[in-house]
Amino acid sequence: xxxxxxxxxxxxxxxxxxxxxxxxxxxxxxxxxxxxxxxxxxxxxxxxxxxxxxxxxxxxxxxxxxxxxxxxxxxxxxxxxxxxxxxxxxxxxxxxxxxxxxxxxxxxxxxxxxxxxxxxxxxxxxxxxxxxxxxxxxxxxxxxxxxxxxxxxxxxxxxxxxxxxxxxxxxxxxxxxxxxxxxxxxxxxxxxxxxxxxxxxxxxxxxxxxxxxxxxxxxxxxxxxxxxxxxxxxxxxxxxxxxxxxxxxxxxxxxxxxxxxxxxxxxxxxxxxxxxxxxxxxxxxxxxxxxxxxxxxxxxxxxxxxxxxxxxxxxxxxxxxxxxxxxxxxxxxxxxxxxxxxxxxxxxxxxxxxxxxxxxxxxxxxxxxxxxxxxxxxxxxxxxxxxxxxxxxxxxxxxxxxxxxxxxxxxxxxxxxxxxxxxxxxxxxxxxxxxxxxxxxxxxxxxxxx
Amino acid sequence: xxxxxxxxxxxxxxxxxxxxxxxxxxxxxxxxxxxxxxxxxxxxxxxxxxxxxxxxxxxxxxxxxxxxxxxxxxxxxxxxxxxxxxxxxxxxxxxxxxxxxxxxxxxxxxxxxxxxxxxxxxxxxxxxxxxxxxxxxxxxxxxxxxxxxxxxxxxxxxxxxxxxxxxxxxxxxxxxxxxxxxxxxxxxxxxxxxxxxxxxxxxxxxxxxxxxxxxxxxxxxxxxxxxxxxxxxxxxxxxxxxxxxxxxxxxxxxxxxxxxxxxxxxxxxxxxxxxxxxxxxxxxxxxxxxxx
Numbered sequence: 001x002x003x004x005x006x007x008x009x010x011x012x013x014x015x016x017x018x019x020x021x022x023x024x025x026x027x028x029x030x031x032x033x034x035x036x037x038x039x040x041x042x043x044x045x046x047x048x049x050x051x052x053x054x055x056x057x058x059x060x061x062x063x064x065x066x067x068x069x070x071x072x073x074x075x076x077x078x079x080x081x082x083x084x085x086x087x088x089x090x091x092x093x094x095x096x097x098x099x100x101x102x103x104x105x106x107x108x109x110x111x112x113x114x115x116x117x118x119x120x121x122x123x124x125x126x127x128x129x130x131x132x133x134x135x136x137x138x139x140x141x142x143x144x145x146x147x148x149x150x151x152x153x154x155x156x157x158x159x160x161x162x163x164x165x166x167x168x169x170x171x172x173x174x175x176x177x178x179x180x181x182x183x184x185x186x187x188x189x190x191x192x193x194x195x196x197x198x199x200x201x202x203x204x205x206x207x208x209x210x211x212x213x214x215x216x217x218x219x220x221x222x223x224x225x226x227x228x229x230x231x232x233x234x235x236x237x238x239x240x241x242x243x244x245x246x247x248x249x250x251x252x253x254x255x256x257x258x259x260x261x262x263x264x265x266x267x268x269x270x271x272x273x274x275x276x277x278x279x280x281x282x283x284x285x286x287x288x289x290x291x292x293x294x295x296x297x298x299x300x301x302x303x304x305x306x307x308x309x310x311x312x313x314x315x316x317x318x319x320x321x322x323x324x325x326x327x328x329x330x331x332x333x334x335x336x337x338x339x340x341x342x343x344x345x346x347x348x349x350x351x352x353x354x355x356x357x358x359x360x361x362x363x364x365x366x367x368x369x370x371x372x373x374x375x376x377x378x379x380x381x382x383x384x385x386x387x388x389x390x391x392x393x394x395x396x397x398x399x400x401x402x403x404x405x406x407x408x409x410x411x412x413x414x415x416x417x418x419x420x421x422x423x424x425x426x427x428x429x430x431x432x433x434x435x436x437x438x439x440x441x442x443x444x445x446x447x448x449x450x
Numbered sequence: 451x452x453x454x455x456x457x458x459x460x461x462x463x464x465x466x467x468x469x470x471x472x473x474x475x476x477x478x479x480x481x482x483x484x485x486x487x488x489x490x491x492x493x494x495x496x497x498x499x500x501x502x503x504x505x506x507x508x509x510x511x512x513x514x515x516x517x518x519x520x521x522x523x524x525x526x527x528x529x530x531x532x533x534x535x536x537x538x539x540x541x542x543x544x545x546x547x548x549x550x551x552x553x554x555x556x557x558x559x560x561x562x563x564x565x566x567x568x569x570x571x572x573x574x575x576x577x578x579x580x581x582x583x584x585x586x587x588x589x590x591x592x593x594x595x596x597x598x599x600x601x602x603x604x605x606x607x608x609x610x611x612x613x614x615x616x617x618x619x620x621x622x623x624x625x626x627x628x629x630x631x632x633x634x635x636x637x638x639x640x641x642x643x644x645x646x647x648x649x650x651x652x653x654x655x656x657x658x659x660x661x662x663x664x665x666x667x668x669x670x671x672x673x674x675x676x677x678x679x680x681x682x683x684x685x686x687x688x689x690x691x692x693x694x695x696x697x698x699x700x701x702x703x704x705x706x707x708x709x710x711x712x713x714x715x716x717x718x719x720x721x722x723x724x725x726x727x728x729x730x731x732x733x734x735x736x737x738x739x740x741x742x
Contacts (some may be wrong), residue, residue, distance in 0.1 A: 089702040096705050100492035118705065204587075209578075214597050217683045217699060273596040273681075274578035282579050403466035412704045428597075428686070 009144045049079035050342040052349070053095075053108035055330070056087035058315060059367045060109065066362075067353050092118075092359045099124050104335045106346040111333045113150060113404050114411035116127050116159045120411055125333040127156035131347050138389055140355045142379075146372045149404045150331065159331040160350060162363070164256055166398030167228055167326045168309040170288040172281060175205070184308050186246055186320035188259045190256055191285070191313045195268035198284055207268035209283030213260075214271030216419030221410050223405065224287040226423050228326045229256040232312035236324035236447035241406045246444050252436070255315040260426050271324035271427050279303055289328060290368045290395050311395045311401060327402030329372055357381040370396040409449060417443045458717075485711040492707045499655060504712035515714060516688030517696050518720065524692075525671040527607040529612075530668055533660065535615040540622035541652075554623065561616040569680035576605065597686045606690055607675045614670070618663045622671030626652070654739035661732050668728045672721040693717035 037277070046265040054064040061084045068080040085108060092115050092169035098104040103123075111119070119125045128134050134157065138144055143161065171184050175450035179197040195207035212221035230240055235259045241246045263269045270283065279300045280284035288309060296303045311323040332350055334343050353359050360371040361381050368377050370392065377386070377396040386393040408414060422440035461468075486504050490497045543553045560568075575582055576595040586593065595601050627649045627653065637647050655659070675694035677685055684691035684699075697717065701710035 089698065092705060093702040096492055118491065119493065122491060124493045163478070185593075211596070215683050215685060217695075219703065240545060268577060271597060272578045272594045273576070274575060275580065277579065280579060412699075424685075 011077055015021045016428050019386040034247050047077035048083070048341050048345040050106035050338065050346050051081045051083070052346065053085045053105045054082055055110035055248040056084045056091055058369070060369075063363055063366045064109070067359065068349070071349055073350055075348075078349070080349060082284055095119075097448065099335070099337060102337060106336045106338045107332055107350065109332045110330050111159055112157070112330050113407045114409065116150070116331075116333060117407040117411075118150060118409040119333060120154070120156075120158050124336055125158045126336050126343060126346070127154075127158055128160055128334065129157040131334075131344070133347070133351050137351050137354060141357075141360075142375045143375055145374045145400070149327075152407055153260055157356050159333055160354070161329055161331040161370035163330060163367070164376075164402060164404075165289050165291075165328040165369060166395050166402035167224060167229075167328055168288045168294075168394060168398065169312050170278065170286050170307045170309050172278070172284045173308050174306045175202075175281060175284040178202075184310050186310070186313055186323075187220065187316045187318075188255070188262070188313055190267060191259075192262055192268070194284075195263065196266060199266070199268060200251075205281065206270040207263060207278075208285045209270035209272075209274055209277035210286060211271060211273045213269060214424055216416055216424045219415035219419065221416045222415040223326050223328065225260075226256060226418055228312050229259065229286065231326055232314050234317060234322040234324070234402050234428050235314075235318060235322035235399070239403075239406070241444070241448070244408060244448050246441065246448060248441070250441075252315070253441075254433055254437050257422060257426050257436050259313075259315070260423065261429075261433045261436075264427055264429050271424075276300075290392055293389075293391055294368060304391060306393075309391060311398060324401045324403055325398060327399070327404045329402070329404050331372070361385060364392075368392060370399060372399070374400075408448075410450075413447050414444060417447055456646060461720045468586050482711040482714060485708045486715055488708045489706075490668060490708055491612070491705050493705075499706070504709045505610075505716065508709065508712045508716055513684075513691055513696050514716065516684075516691040516700035516719070517693045517713075518645070519520075520691055521674075521693060521720075521724075523594060523603060523606055524610070525668060527603070528671065529664065529667050531611045532615050532618060533606070534593050535611060535620050536663065537656070537660075539615065540619045540626060543619065544623055554619070556615050557582050557619050560613050563610075563613070565656060565676040566680065568613070569677055572605065572609060572683060574592065595681050597691050599686055600681050602686060603690050606674075606681060609677050610670075610674065621659045621662055622656065625656045629655045657736045657739060657741045661736060665725060665729060667720060669725050672724070693720075 052064060052068065054061040061082070064082045068082045069184070072078055072080060080262070085091040086370065088094075091110050095104065095108065095115075099122075105359055137160075138147055145434050146164065147157060150157060150161055152158055159236055173184075176182070176184070176194060176199055179194065181194050181197060185191040185194045191207070198207060208226075211227055212218060213223055227240065230248070230252055233255055238247060238249040240253075260269070270277065274282055276299075277283045279296065288307075293304065311320075311325050314320050314323050334346050334350075335344075338346075357379060358381065360373060360376075363369070363371055364382060364385055369388075373379065376382060376399055377393060382396070388395065405411065406414070413422045414438045418440060422431075424435060424438045426436045485492075487499055487501060487612070488497050489500050489504075509707045530695065538610055539557055543550055543557065546553060573596075574580060578594070583593070583595075593601055595605055596625075632654070633651055634647060673695055674692045675698065678690040678692055678695055679698070682697045693713070697710050697714050700706045700713060704710075
């Protein structure tokens with residue numbers, strides 16, 4: 001009797017373990033070409049199948065699903081599974097986890113230059129310029145200049161840039177006019193002067209109201225304040241960090257911090273949590289990306305007609321026409337961990353999508369993100385779209401004046417340091433610009449030397 | 451033979467929990483311990499062993515030092531306020547002649563509310579341009595709630611206290627209901643006032659409930675994440691920077707799995723040691739009243 005019990009319970013335990021294992025295996029399920037052949041059904045005849053991860057953004061996901069569907073119609077032997085990159089805790093962490101678990105897709109978008117550097121140093125992505133057809137695609141898509149900044153330190157091209165948001169500063173023209181200013185301020189002294197006039201007219205308002213100014217651990221916010229102003233102050237001539245070296249122009253960096261300090265001393269900054277500060281007119285000046293426009297259209301339909309988009313202001317000694325800005329740009333990579341046959345299939349798909357300007361137009365229509373092409377502002381294929389969306393044309397026109405993020409894999413540490421040692425203490429009036437720049441420079445050099 | 455059968459049955463019944471523990475606790479802990487001695491980013495095929503460097507850098511880093519202090523800072527605010535609030539509210543509900551359960555459910559609701567939703571509401575209510583702040587400024591009080599060295603931790607502490615006291619009310623109520631009425635009657639006959647009754651009867655008799663709350667709350671102070679992440683990102687400075695924020699930023703933003711694991715191990719040791727000390731102190735207090 002006891003033996004029977006042992007057997008019965010043993011069987012129960014085995015079933016339990018098996019169920020558990022199956023459940024766990026299911027979590028990491030992934031389509032491969034061999035699975036495709038074995039599972040039959042819709043993918044029975046697929047010669048190759050691969051996964052593509054789109055950005056965790058419904059419009060981008062929709063675009064890629066549509067493209068994959070069309071491509072599969074024309075290439076019935078290819079099966080593409082498009083899904084969004086899991087956003088939690090972050091798309092980079094999701095990709096990291098997938099690579100660690102050996103379940104990375106064949107290709108994914110939403111890759112910025114710095115994360116590409118991390119992936120490259122981890123030998124996780126393949127150089128696209130070594131795959132047949134790269135040069136032809138660069139020529140067909142007219143992106144010779146746009147791809148240049150994406151070259152990584154070994155001289156190879158690991159990322160195919162998709163879009164480039166040349167960030168702008170927006171001015172509330174209604175507030176400026178009410179304060180007696182008719183033209184958008186372009187230099188630091190003009191900006192401070194405008195701020196003082198707005199403050200005199202509306203003591204409760206600020207020139208620049210943004211919680212991001214006071215946050216150090218949101219490392220990416222430095223792209224939209226310090227680095228945007230730095231790119232403008234140097235006219236794009238001197239990078240801030242090049243590879244693993246701090247090559248920043250001391251004069252320009254100090255001028256940017258002094259500008260922020262002057263704004264703070266004149267009570268023109270509000271680094272606090274406020275609901276839609278620019279949209280509600282609490283602040284007159286803000287960083288604007290193309291993603292803001294659909295929200296404005298929906299929530300603040302009259303706002304756009306009151307806003308003038310410009311490149312960042314420059315120090316008084318710099319010609320405003322030389323102003324540059326930060327490029328919030330992202331692209332596609334192909335992962336090294338998938339079989340070569342999937343890499344090739346993914347590349348063919350990418351080539352197919354970007355060889356046709358109509359697909360870039362479709363991308364622009366669906367996502368509002370300007371394609372990373374040299375001719376985005378001038379190509380007749382996009383003319384009608386930009387005629388109907390003139391604000392977006394500003395972003396497209398600024399693409400040649402935009403500087404992408406640094407290609408250092410320590411970007412999070414470095415930009416956190418910029419916030420902790422430089423921007424945040426200056427904005428809160430805790431450090432003078434000279435001390436802030438000295439501390440920031442030293443901390444950056446120490447971090448880069450590690 | 452019978453003993454053997456019983457043993458097997460025991461293992462079988464315990465097996466779901468054991469399997470769960472092995473898969474979701476033991477294996478990850480071993481993995482984390484391995485990561486702590488490497489600088490591996492979990493993607494590179496090259497793994498460099500760095501011995502105890504991750505622990506040394508973590509101990510020296512201002513963010514870990516801040517997390518250490520911030521946990522105790524939150525404990526100093528949240529533990530007494532949670533105890534006072536939950537005991538006070540529970541006594542109030544317990545003294546109601548009727549509809550006790552309706553109030554109990556009402557007070558329990560904050561515990562069921564999503565932490566993210568609460569944080570977003572607080573963010574809106576205390577925003578610079580909210581009605582509350584516009585009114586406060588009109589009477590000369592200007593507070594930057596999310597960028598202030600004193601008010602930001604207080605806002606976060608308030609949110610946690612509000613949520614958890616809702617849950618602890620249930621524990622206290624069950625403790626209050628287990629105190630025999632005769633003891634109160636005897637005290638009344640002896641002429642004890644309500645203040646004396648509260649300190650000499652209610653509080654000591656609530657020891658098991660209070661002990662549970664003290665231990666749960668103390669442990670929770672080392673796991674705070676959502677509130678500071680959503681409201682202050684650990685700021686201003688490192689004023690609300692918690693262990694979990696440090697682990698999150700290092701693991702998922704800096705992608706430094708080894709360093710984040712080292713911080714997690716240090717956090718676990720600090721949590722364990724702190725809870726152990728608090729447990730001993732609480733037991734010592736209980737022994738004074740004859741518990742245990």
